[in-house]
Amino acid sequence: MANIKSSLVTASYILCMIVLCNQLGTLSYTNSWYPQTEPEVQVSKSNTHQEADSGLTIYEERTKTIKHICNQLKDDTHAEIKGLKIDQNVQSNFYVKERETNTLLCLNFKVGISSWLRLFYDVNQNKEKLDKILKGGFLYKLIPHLSPGKRQIKKDSSDSNVFKFLAVRNPFDRVLSAYANRFVEHKSGQYATHIRKMKKHDEGGNFYKKGEIPTFSDFLHYIVDGGADVHWKTYWSACSPCVVDYTAVIKLEDGQPAIDYVLQKSGMIKYASMPPAKNTSSKRMDEYKKVSCELLRKIYKFY
Numbered sequence: 001m002a003n004i005k006s007s008l009v010t011a012s013y014i015l016c017m018i019v020l021c022n023q024l025g026t027l028s029y030t031n032s033w034y035p036q037t038e039p040e041v042q043v044s045k046s047n048t049h050q051e052a053d054s055g056l057t058i059y060e061e062r063t064k065t066i067k068h069i070c071n072q073l074k075d076d077t078h079a080e081i082k083g084l085k086i087d088q089n090v091q092s093n094f095y096v097k098e099r100e101t102n103t104l105l106c107l108n109f110k111v112g113i114s115s116w117l118r119l120f121y122d123v124n125q126n127k128e129k130l131d132k133i134l135k136g137g138f139l140y141k142l143i144p145h146l147s148p149g150k151r152q153i154k155k156d157s158s159d160s161n162v163f164k165f166l167a168v169r170n171p172f173d174r175v176l177s178a179y180a181n182r183f184v185e186h187k188s189g190q191y192a193t194h195i196r197k198m199k200k201h202d203e204g205g206n207f208y209k210k211g212e213i214p215t216f217s218d219f220l221h222y223i224v225d226g227g228a229d230v231h232w233k234t235y236w237s238a239c240s241p242c243v244v245d246y247t248a249v250i251k252l253e254d255g256q257p258a259i260d261y262v263l264q265k266s267g268m269i270k271y272a273s274m275p276p277a278k279n280t281s282s283k284r285m286d287e288y289k290k291v292s293c294e295l296l297r298k299i300y301k302f303y
Contacts (some may be wrong), residue, residue, distance in 0.1 A: 092147050173252075
């Protein structure tokens, strides 16, 4: 419930800010993983998973939204959508596969990735090899060893016997989390890589120096100006949704019911369990009060 509440607070605040700016007109989620309105759900006492009117779970309904948008991208009548440059090249370094249960996951950083990698490690039968990799304590080092490779991913993409899912998160929460965790709370590898490339937009465009902490607004400017990193990479560019036919899409904000759904549907529940990932970015929501309306609009469009 806490995750859902913090997500609603974030979304409500950002949307209110955009509307108050009175610059966007009609809001559209065309270039976003989040549909403008999700199907109304009914939750039965016997089933903790949300079900839409179609009988599908809300996690499965989201894949229908993706397919609808992908079809629009191929339709010449949708000029506005067709004008977007959407790279759907499959990148193997964003995928891990659990071979025992035939489960494929597209990884998105800052969306509880550590919890999912730990789960795939727990289920994996070749722990002796993985333990050697984990000696340094960095779970992300498991990715190359759990990735099935580009050719297999393409083969799995249309195989109904493979349970394929991706986990996403409110993009405004996600970039705030990336900023706080990678640039403020810890001077991480991302800090070292990007800090000298970031401009101070309130100080004539001078670049930041090592040791300085960028403002949240300058961080957002850096993203929309092309500063790329896996920790804030768009979902559509990482997970090739118009190529991979996903079984389900879950959100960090869905909490434990979504995790239980994945474990049950994939069969991984036989081997391991997983607690919900924590969403702590709402603690820094005041950062958005310092962001201009124009920049909010750009970030909204970017994601």
